[in-house]
Amino acid sequence: MSQGSNSEAKWLTAWYGKKRWVYTLLPLEGLFRLLSYVRRIITVRWLQKNIGLPVIVVGNISVGGTGKTPLIIALVNRLQKRGLKVGVISRGYGSAAPQYPYVVSESSSATEAGDEPLSIWRATGCAVCIDADRVAAARILKNAGCDVLLSDDGLQHYRLGRTLEIAVIDAARGFGNGHCLPVGPLREPRSRLKGVDFVVVNQTSLESDIVYKRDYYNMRLQPQHWFKVKDLTHLPLDHLLAGTHVHAVAGIGNPNRFFSTLGKLGLTPECHIYRDHHTFTRENFQFRQVLPVVMTSKDAVKCQTFAEPEWLALEVEAVLEKRFWPAFEHALEALFPYE
Incomplete structure:
Protein backbone atom coordinates (compact mmCIF):
# COMPACT_ATOMS: atom_id res chain seq x y z
CA MET A 1 0.00 0.00 0.00
CA SER A 2 1.47 3.35 -1.03
CA GLN A 3 1.01 6.45 1.07
CA GLY A 4 0.71 9.96 -0.34
CA SER A 5 1.24 12.02 2.81
CA ASN A 6 3.11 10.66 5.83
CA SER A 7 2.44 13.73 7.98
CA GLU A 8 -1.30 13.58 7.30
CA ALA A 9 -1.33 9.85 8.06
CA LYS A 10 0.45 10.52 11.35
CA TRP A 11 -2.26 12.93 12.50
CA LEU A 12 -5.11 10.70 11.34
CA THR A 13 -3.59 7.73 13.14
CA ALA A 14 -3.24 9.82 16.29
CA TRP A 15 -6.81 11.16 16.18
CA TYR A 16 -8.62 8.01 15.14
CA GLY A 17 -6.22 5.54 16.74
CA LYS A 18 -6.45 7.56 19.97
CA LYS A 19 -2.71 7.95 20.50
CA ARG A 20 -1.78 9.42 23.87
CA TRP A 21 0.87 11.91 22.72
CA VAL A 22 -1.75 14.26 21.26
CA TYR A 23 -2.99 15.07 24.77
CA THR A 24 0.15 17.14 25.32
CA LEU A 25 -1.59 19.64 23.00
CA LEU A 26 -4.63 20.13 25.25
CA PRO A 27 -3.78 23.80 25.99
CA LEU A 28 -3.83 24.48 22.24
CA GLU A 29 -7.20 22.78 21.94
CA GLY A 30 -8.58 25.06 24.63
CA LEU A 31 -7.30 28.10 22.75
CA PHE A 32 -8.70 26.78 19.45
CA ARG A 33 -12.14 26.22 20.97
CA LEU A 34 -12.19 29.66 22.56
CA LEU A 35 -11.17 31.44 19.36
CA SER A 36 -13.67 29.40 17.30
CA TYR A 37 -16.49 30.25 19.70
CA VAL A 38 -15.68 33.97 19.74
CA ARG A 39 -15.33 34.04 15.96
CA ARG A 40 -18.70 32.35 15.52
CA ILE A 41 -20.48 34.75 17.88
CA ILE A 42 -18.98 37.85 16.26
CA THR A 43 -19.61 36.63 12.72
CA VAL A 44 -23.21 35.53 13.28
CA ARG A 45 -24.21 38.66 15.21
CA TRP A 46 -22.49 41.36 13.21
CA LEU A 47 -20.92 40.06 9.99
CA GLN A 48 -23.31 37.44 8.60
CA LYS A 49 -24.88 38.24 5.24
CA ASN A 50 -28.26 36.98 4.06
CA ILE A 51 -28.60 37.18 0.30
CA GLY A 52 -32.36 36.77 0.00
CA LEU A 53 -32.38 33.14 -1.19
CA PRO A 54 -32.76 29.89 0.76
CA VAL A 55 -29.32 28.49 1.53
CA ILE A 56 -28.83 24.85 2.53
CA VAL A 57 -25.43 24.20 4.08
CA VAL A 58 -23.96 20.69 3.85
CA GLY A 59 -20.87 20.21 5.99
CA ASN A 60 -19.25 18.34 8.83
CA ILE A 61 -17.63 19.01 12.18
CA SER A 62 -14.57 16.84 11.55
CA VAL A 63 -11.50 17.07 9.36
CA GLY A 64 -11.54 14.92 6.24
CA GLY A 65 -14.13 13.51 3.90
CA THR A 66 -17.46 12.21 5.15
CA GLY A 67 -19.38 11.67 1.91
CA LYS A 68 -20.73 15.17 1.41
CA THR A 69 -20.36 15.28 -2.37
CA PRO A 70 -22.69 12.32 -3.16
CA LEU A 71 -25.22 13.75 -0.69
CA ILE A 72 -25.09 17.16 -2.36
CA ILE A 73 -25.68 15.53 -5.73
CA ALA A 74 -28.70 13.66 -4.33
CA LEU A 75 -30.09 16.89 -2.83
CA VAL A 76 -29.58 18.80 -6.09
CA ASN A 77 -31.42 16.08 -8.01
CA ARG A 78 -34.29 16.21 -5.51
CA LEU A 79 -34.59 19.98 -5.74
CA GLN A 80 -34.38 19.92 -9.54
CA LYS A 81 -37.29 17.46 -9.62
CA ARG A 82 -39.31 20.18 -7.86
CA GLY A 83 -38.59 22.42 -10.83
CA LEU A 84 -36.14 24.59 -8.91
CA LYS A 85 -33.00 26.11 -10.38
CA VAL A 86 -30.26 25.03 -8.00
CA GLY A 87 -26.85 26.59 -7.45
CA VAL A 88 -23.92 25.11 -5.53
CA ILE A 89 -21.33 27.18 -3.70
CA SER A 90 -17.88 25.69 -3.16
CA ARG A 91 -14.61 26.91 -1.79
CA GLY A 92 -12.96 24.91 -4.57
CA TYR A 93 -10.11 23.51 -2.50
CA GLY A 94 -7.02 23.14 -4.68
CA SER A 95 -8.53 25.02 -7.61
CA ALA A 96 -6.51 27.48 -9.66
CA ALA A 97 -9.19 29.42 -11.53
CA PRO A 98 -8.24 32.39 -13.71
CA GLN A 99 -10.43 34.60 -11.48
CA TYR A 100 -12.82 34.34 -8.55
CA PRO A 101 -15.75 33.99 -8.27
CA TYR A 102 -15.45 31.27 -10.90
CA VAL A 103 -18.45 29.60 -12.52
CA VAL A 104 -17.88 26.00 -13.63
CA SER A 105 -18.62 25.34 -17.29
CA GLU A 106 -18.15 22.67 -19.94
CA SER A 107 -14.70 24.03 -20.70
CA SER A 108 -13.56 23.92 -17.05
CA SER A 109 -10.67 21.67 -16.11
CA ALA A 110 -10.12 20.01 -12.75
CA THR A 111 -7.14 22.32 -12.24
CA GLU A 112 -9.33 25.38 -12.64
CA ALA A 113 -12.45 24.16 -10.82
CA GLY A 114 -11.17 21.60 -8.32
CA ASP A 115 -12.28 17.99 -8.12
CA GLU A 116 -15.50 18.25 -6.09
CA PRO A 117 -17.08 21.23 -7.91
CA LEU A 118 -16.39 19.67 -11.31
CA SER A 119 -17.79 16.33 -10.13
CA ILE A 120 -20.98 18.01 -8.92
CA TRP A 121 -21.39 19.97 -12.17
CA ARG A 122 -20.90 16.85 -14.31
CA ALA A 123 -23.37 14.83 -12.24
CA THR A 124 -26.16 17.43 -12.09
CA GLY A 125 -25.60 20.17 -14.64
CA CYS A 126 -26.52 22.74 -11.99
CA ALA A 127 -24.78 26.09 -11.64
CA VAL A 128 -21.61 25.78 -9.52
CA CYS A 129 -19.65 28.82 -8.36
CA ILE A 130 -16.27 28.71 -6.62
CA ASP A 131 -14.90 31.31 -4.24
CA ALA A 132 -13.37 31.31 -0.77
CA ASP A 133 -15.72 34.28 -0.26
CA ARG A 134 -18.94 32.28 -0.21
CA VAL A 135 -21.08 35.39 -0.02
CA ALA A 136 -19.61 36.62 -3.31
CA ALA A 137 -20.26 33.22 -4.90
CA ALA A 138 -23.83 33.24 -3.59
CA ARG A 139 -24.49 36.64 -5.14
CA ILE A 140 -23.23 35.42 -8.52
CA LEU A 141 -25.62 32.47 -8.39
CA LYS A 142 -28.50 34.66 -7.26
CA ASN A 143 -27.90 36.99 -10.21
CA ALA A 144 -27.86 33.91 -12.47
CA GLY A 145 -31.46 33.23 -11.48
CA CYS A 146 -31.03 30.39 -8.98
CA ASP A 147 -33.96 29.65 -6.67
CA VAL A 148 -32.03 27.84 -3.93
CA LEU A 149 -28.35 27.41 -3.05
CA LEU A 150 -26.39 24.54 -1.53
CA SER A 151 -23.15 25.43 0.23
CA ASP A 152 -20.62 22.59 0.05
CA ASP A 153 -18.60 22.14 3.26
CA GLY A 154 -19.87 25.46 4.59
CA LEU A 155 -20.88 24.61 8.16
CA GLN A 156 -18.12 26.73 9.72
CA HIS A 157 -18.36 29.56 7.18
CA TYR A 158 -20.73 31.65 9.26
CA ARG A 159 -20.47 34.82 7.20
CA LEU A 160 -22.99 33.33 4.75
CA GLY A 161 -26.45 33.17 6.27
CA ARG A 162 -28.23 29.85 6.01
CA THR A 163 -31.77 28.50 6.05
CA LEU A 164 -31.04 24.83 6.74
CA GLU A 165 -27.94 23.01 7.99
CA ILE A 166 -27.09 19.38 7.23
CA ALA A 167 -24.11 17.79 9.01
CA VAL A 168 -22.57 14.57 7.68
CA ILE A 169 -20.77 12.01 9.88
CA ASP A 170 -18.58 9.21 8.63
CA ALA A 171 -19.72 6.19 10.67
CA ALA A 172 -16.46 4.34 10.00
CA ARG A 173 -14.40 7.08 11.65
CA GLY A 174 -16.96 8.67 13.92
CA PHE A 175 -15.55 11.52 16.00
CA GLY A 176 -12.12 9.98 16.56
CA ASN A 177 -10.96 10.69 20.09
CA GLY A 178 -13.74 13.28 20.48
CA HIS A 179 -11.42 16.27 20.81
CA CYS A 180 -11.12 19.43 18.73
CA LEU A 181 -8.03 20.43 16.78
CA PRO A 182 -5.16 19.88 17.24
CA VAL A 183 -5.76 17.15 19.85
CA GLY A 184 -8.52 15.55 17.77
CA PRO A 185 -10.15 15.80 14.33
CA LEU A 186 -13.11 18.01 15.28
CA ARG A 187 -13.49 21.51 13.85
CA GLU A 188 -16.23 22.17 16.41
CA PRO A 189 -17.34 20.22 19.50
CA ARG A 190 -19.98 17.51 19.14
CA SER A 191 -22.51 19.79 20.82
CA ARG A 192 -22.61 21.74 17.53
CA LEU A 193 -24.76 18.94 16.08
CA LYS A 194 -27.59 19.91 18.41
CA GLY A 195 -28.05 23.11 16.41
CA VAL A 196 -28.24 21.68 12.89
CA ASP A 197 -31.45 20.67 11.13
CA PHE A 198 -30.35 17.24 9.89
CA VAL A 199 -27.52 14.87 10.83
CA VAL A 200 -26.74 12.27 8.17
CA VAL A 201 -24.54 9.27 9.05
CA ASN A 202 -22.61 7.79 6.14
CA GLN A 203 -22.75 4.05 6.85
CA THR A 204 -21.42 1.01 5.06
CA SER A 205 -25.02 -0.18 4.77
CA LEU A 206 -28.41 1.00 5.97
CA GLU A 207 -28.61 -2.15 8.07
CA SER A 208 -25.51 -1.21 10.09
CA ASP A 209 -25.63 -1.61 13.85
CA ILE A 210 -23.95 1.77 14.25
CA VAL A 211 -26.64 4.19 15.39
CA TYR A 212 -25.73 7.55 16.89
CA LYS A 213 -29.19 8.86 17.75
CA ARG A 214 -32.74 8.09 16.73
CA ASP A 215 -33.11 11.45 15.01
CA TYR A 216 -30.01 10.94 12.86
CA TYR A 217 -30.49 9.68 9.29
CA ASN A 218 -28.46 6.86 7.77
CA MET A 219 -26.96 7.02 4.29
CA ARG A 220 -24.93 4.57 2.23
CA LEU A 221 -22.99 5.01 -0.99
CA VAL A 319 -28.97 6.26 -0.84
CA LEU A 320 -30.73 7.65 2.23
CA GLU A 321 -33.09 5.80 4.49
CA LYS A 322 -36.72 6.29 3.53
CA ARG A 323 -37.69 8.53 6.45
CA PHE A 324 -35.14 11.21 5.47
CA TRP A 325 -36.91 12.42 2.35
CA PRO A 326 -40.31 13.14 3.98
CA ALA A 327 -38.51 15.10 6.68
CA PHE A 328 -36.50 17.01 4.08
CA GLU A 329 -39.61 17.70 1.99
CA HIS A 330 -41.39 18.97 5.11
CA ALA A 331 -38.54 21.42 5.70
CA LEU A 332 -38.72 22.52 2.06
CA GLU A 333 -42.46 23.04 2.25
CA ALA A 334 -41.97 26.17 4.32
CA LEU A 335 -39.59 27.50 1.67
CA PHE A 336 -41.22 26.31 -1.54
CA PRO A 337 -44.87 25.35 -0.93
CA TYR A 338 -46.53 23.47 -3.74
CA GLU A 339 -49.19 25.49 -5.50
Missing part, protein backbone atom coordinates in the same frame (compact mmCIF):
# COMPACT_ATOMS: atom_id res chain seq x y z
CA GLN A 222 -24.24 2.50 -3.54
CA PRO A 223 -22.13 1.64 -6.63
CA GLN A 224 -23.95 2.52 -9.84
CA HIS A 225 -21.59 1.76 -12.72
CA TRP A 226 -18.05 2.09 -14.00
CA PHE A 227 -17.06 4.73 -16.49
CA LYS A 228 -13.94 5.18 -18.55
CA VAL A 229 -11.84 8.00 -17.13
CA LYS A 230 -10.72 9.08 -20.61
CA ASP A 231 -14.07 9.51 -22.37
CA LEU A 232 -16.72 8.97 -19.62
CA THR A 233 -18.20 5.90 -21.37
CA HIS A 234 -20.44 3.97 -18.95
CA LEU A 235 -19.79 0.29 -18.27
CA PRO A 236 -21.74 -2.15 -16.06
CA LEU A 237 -20.48 -3.17 -12.63
CA ASP A 238 -19.73 -6.69 -13.87
CA HIS A 239 -17.31 -5.29 -16.46
CA LEU A 240 -14.61 -6.28 -13.97
CA LEU A 241 -15.21 -9.87 -12.93
CA ALA A 242 -15.10 -11.01 -9.31
CA GLY A 243 -11.60 -12.04 -8.31
CA THR A 244 -9.89 -9.44 -10.53
CA HIS A 245 -6.82 -7.82 -9.01
CA VAL A 246 -6.71 -4.05 -9.59
CA HIS A 247 -4.61 -1.00 -8.80
CA ALA A 248 -7.02 1.08 -6.68
CA VAL A 249 -6.02 4.75 -6.51
CA ALA A 250 -7.68 7.11 -4.03
CA GLY A 251 -7.04 10.73 -3.07
CA ILE A 252 -10.14 11.20 -0.90
CA GLY A 253 -10.89 11.82 2.76
CA ASN A 254 -11.57 8.17 3.68
CA PRO A 255 -9.96 5.93 1.05
CA ASN A 256 -10.67 2.76 3.03
CA ARG A 257 -14.37 3.14 2.27
CA PHE A 258 -13.58 3.01 -1.46
CA PHE A 259 -11.34 -0.02 -1.03
CA SER A 260 -14.03 -1.75 1.03
CA THR A 261 -16.57 -1.11 -1.73
CA LEU A 262 -14.23 -2.69 -4.27
CA GLY A 263 -13.95 -5.73 -2.05
CA LYS A 264 -17.73 -6.04 -1.92
CA LEU A 265 -17.75 -5.99 -5.72
CA GLY A 266 -15.49 -9.03 -5.57
CA LEU A 267 -12.30 -7.22 -6.60
CA THR A 268 -8.90 -7.52 -4.94
CA PRO A 269 -7.38 -4.03 -4.70
CA GLU A 270 -3.72 -3.12 -4.55
CA CYS A 271 -4.28 0.11 -2.63
CA HIS A 272 -2.54 3.39 -3.48
CA ILE A 273 -3.46 6.16 -1.02
CA TYR A 274 -2.90 9.88 -1.52
CA ARG A 275 -4.00 12.84 0.55
CA ASP A 276 -7.44 14.31 0.00
CA HIS A 277 -7.56 16.57 -3.10
CA HIS A 278 -4.18 15.27 -4.29
CA THR A 279 -3.16 16.62 -7.69
CA PHE A 280 -2.42 13.51 -9.72
CA THR A 281 0.22 13.25 -12.44
CA ARG A 282 1.02 10.50 -14.90
CA GLU A 283 3.98 9.51 -12.71
CA ASN A 284 1.59 8.47 -9.91
CA PHE A 285 0.49 5.57 -12.12
CA GLN A 286 3.87 4.03 -12.87
CA PHE A 287 3.12 0.65 -11.32
CA ARG A 288 5.47 -2.33 -11.50
CA GLN A 289 2.68 -4.86 -11.87
CA VAL A 290 0.34 -4.60 -14.85
CA LEU A 291 -3.22 -4.59 -13.50
CA PRO A 292 -6.45 -2.73 -14.32
CA VAL A 293 -6.48 0.78 -12.80
CA VAL A 294 -9.58 1.96 -10.94
CA MET A 295 -10.32 5.13 -8.97
CA THR A 296 -13.15 7.22 -7.54
CA SER A 297 -15.20 9.55 -9.72
CA LYS A 298 -13.83 12.48 -7.72
CA ASP A 299 -10.26 11.52 -8.60
CA ALA A 300 -11.16 10.76 -12.21
CA VAL A 301 -11.82 14.40 -13.07
CA LYS A 302 -8.16 15.15 -12.29
CA CYS A 303 -6.81 12.30 -14.41
CA GLN A 304 -8.86 12.58 -17.60
CA THR A 305 -6.25 14.50 -19.60
CA PHE A 306 -3.56 11.82 -19.23
CA ALA A 307 -5.64 8.69 -18.55
CA GLU A 308 -5.13 5.50 -20.48
CA PRO A 309 -8.21 4.31 -22.44
CA GLU A 310 -8.81 1.34 -20.11
CA TRP A 311 -8.67 3.19 -16.76
CA LEU A 312 -11.97 3.05 -14.90
CA ALA A 313 -13.75 5.11 -12.24
CA LEU A 314 -16.57 3.98 -9.99
CA GLU A 315 -19.74 6.07 -9.86
CA VAL A 316 -21.65 5.85 -6.59
CA GLU A 317 -25.02 7.20 -5.50
CA ALA A 318 -26.07 8.40 -2.05
